[in-house]
Amino acid sequence: MKKRIISLLLVGMMTASLATACGKGNEPEPEPQEPNSSNQTLGELEHKPVDGDVSGIAGMNDFNSQLIAYVGENGYEKENYMISPTSYKAALCLAAAGANGQTQDELLKAMGFQSVDEMNAWYSMVYNETVDFNDSLEAEKESIAEIQSDPDMADYYTVDGEPDGAFRLVNSIWANEDGNPEFTQEYIDLAKEMYSAPATTVPGADLADAVNSWVSDATDGLINSITNDMSSVDLALVNALYLRAGWVDSFPEGGTVDDDFTTINSETVTKSYMCKQDDTYYYEGENGKLIILPLDYGVKAAFVLGEIDDIDTALKEATEYEVDIKLPKLDMESEFGSSVLIGYLKSQGVELAFDKYGSADFSTMSTVPVYISDIIQKTRIKTDEEGLEAAAVTAIMMTESAAMPEEKEVKTFYATEPFKFFVYTELENEENEILFYGQMVK
Numbered sequence: 001m002k003k004r005i006i007s008l009l010l011v012g013m014m015t016a017s018l019a020t021a022c023g024k025g026n027e028p029e030p031e032p033q034e035p036n037s038s039n040q041t042l043g044e045l046e047h048k049p050v051d052g053d054v055s056g057i058a059g060m061n062d063f064n065s066q067l068i069a070y071v072g073e074n075g076y077e078k079e080n081y082m083i084s085p086t087s088y089k090a091a092l093c094l095a096a097a098g099a100n101g102q103t104q105d106e107l108l109k110a111m112g113f114q115s116v117d118e119m120n121a122w123y124s125m126v127y128n129e130t131v132d133f134n135d136s137l138e139a140e141k142e143s144i145a146e147i148q149s150d151p152d153m154a155d156y157y158t159v160d161g162e163p164d165g166a167f168r169l170v171n172s173i174w175a176n177e178d179g180n181p182e183f184t185q186e187y188i189d190l191a192k193e194m195y196s197a198p199a200t201t202v203p204g205a206d207l208a209d210a211v212n213s214w215v216s217d218a219t220d221g222l223i224n225s226i227t228n229d230m231s232s233v234d235l236a237l238v239n240a241l242y243l244r245a246g247w248v249d250s251f252p253e254g255g256t257v258d259d260d261f262t263t264i265n266s267e268t269v270t271k272s273y274m275c276k277q278d279d280t281y282y283y284e285g286e287n288g289k290l291i292i293l294p295l296d297y298g299v300k301a302a303f304v305l306g307e308i309d310d311i312d313t314a315l316k317e318a319t320e321y322e323v324d325i326k327l328p329k330l331d332m333e334s335e336f337g338s339s340v341l342i343g344y345l346k347s348q349g350v351e352l353a354f355d356k357y358g359s360a361d362f363s364t365m366s367t368v369p370v371y372i373s374d375i376i377q378k379t380r381i382k383t384d385e386e387g388l389e390a391a392a393v394t395a396i397m398m399t400e401s402a403a404m405p406e407e408k409e410v411k412t413f414y415a416t417e418p419f420k421f422f423v424y425t426e427l428e429n430e431e432n433e434i435l436f437y438g439q440m441v442k
Contacts, residue, residue: 063089063112070344071336078264081334082379084392086126086169087241088341091394093123094171094195094237095353095372098187098365103352110348120194126169129298133167133245136297165296166244170218171197171237174211178204179234180368181400187365197237204231211238211395218242219391222380226395235370235398245295246387251276251327253385261328271328274385278325281318283308290314291323301388303327330383341375341394358401369401418442 064085071083089111096107096119104116113119140163173191175183183191183199191197202210212225218240230236251274261271281292288306292315295301308314342354352359353372360371374397381390418441424432 061112063110066348067344070347071340074340074343076340080332082332082381082390082392083334083336084241084377084379084394087239087379087392087394088377090123090126090169090171090195090241091237091239091375091396093119094173094191094197094239095362095365095396097190097194098362099353100361100363103359103361106350106352107345110345110350123195130167130169133165133297133299137163137165163296164244165246166220166242167297167299168218168240168242170242171195171239172211172214173197173199174207174236174238175199175201176204176207176230176234177201178231179400181234181366181370181398182368183235183365184363184367190364204233207231207233207236211236214238215240215393219380219393220244220389222382222389222391223378223393226376226378226393230397232399233373233397234400235366237396237398238393239395240391240393242391243299244387244389245297245299247385248294248296249276249278249280250387251385256329256385259326273326273328274383275326277322279320280323280325282321282323283314283318285309285314290318291325292318293325295388327383330381333380334378336377338374338376341377342372356399356402360401362398366398370398371401373397373399415440 067083067085067088071081092107092111096104096111097116099107108114108116108119111119113122144163171191173183173188175181182201188199191199200210207230208225208228211227211230215226215238216224219242222242223240226238255275257273257275258270259273260268262268280294283290285306285308288304288308290302290304290308290311293301293303302311302315304311346354352361354360356371356373358369360369362370375394376397377392377394379390379392381388383389418439420437420439422437423435425435427433
């Protein structure tokens, strides 16, 4: 099976002090040593203290690193969160594919692509990873079924449970039956062919329920809804990313312990920690360290303490050591709205896509002018001794463009010098009767 690391779901701002080894309470740690033996433990590899800020992950592609930096700079620096750059970018692919001219150029540039072909090639590569995962899962199921059906083989092999897992990247596009905009046939065909996105038209009052039902199905119920009201939305482009996979080497349930966790605000809270000592890939730099925990069928999860200047280099240079591991269980939900997701695009030079007065060009997508009025993403991740389950849903809302307000000539009347005034009424014979008359001259 080919080895690969997939940067799909990024956990941010899980700030920790994990100095104690599992089952050792508050015993002092061994003296620091250089990482020169594959038998050294995490405690033996301890370096000088770091601040515990896991936001310092650099070296990823520009879209990922810039998006993560923007999230941190806009209210999430000291919060637990998880964002999915992949789901966000995949939803933007649906939007860019329906755009034209400068509107499309701005979206492509913000995503880090020079052309639609390059964008589609990226999407195909990510989608193919889900295909490889599921093919491997099905192959294992077939192998186990073959073993179980052959008494001779069953005597030599012990099967521990049915293989389980799921990895999917799916899309759908939705039209409000009560709205004026409709998807063009060109876009319906394109979305189905390139992104396997079915087009559905639903009455406005039922649109949110229909989309939420699709979201729940796409994420195996991990995310049940994306929004409660879509009655004012004309078109919606929705992506869902879902992963469920077991650790290649699971954590023993009996090794899970409650212990202290030091937050970014230097407060102490209690977390439930999964613990094991195992051979795994480990990297240590001047200001941070990283471990890689493989999941079934080729996906991997990386956990970072401190700051690592070049995450890609760290992943490549990680070396197998025996590591004493202590990780808190995760059950984290996040939601991002326009302030982050539209704000980020605007920071990258996207303007026309959000222009409500007709400058946005989505003529490939819609029968009438529309613009991006909202972007929402919800994510959730859960980990336990057996594995990881994570999901993200991103919805791009499109609304019919409005007419450009007429520019009116503005006159001025500044009574900053002598002036006259009167109060009058209009008589039946249409003559004006002056009731009061005066002037101000000083």
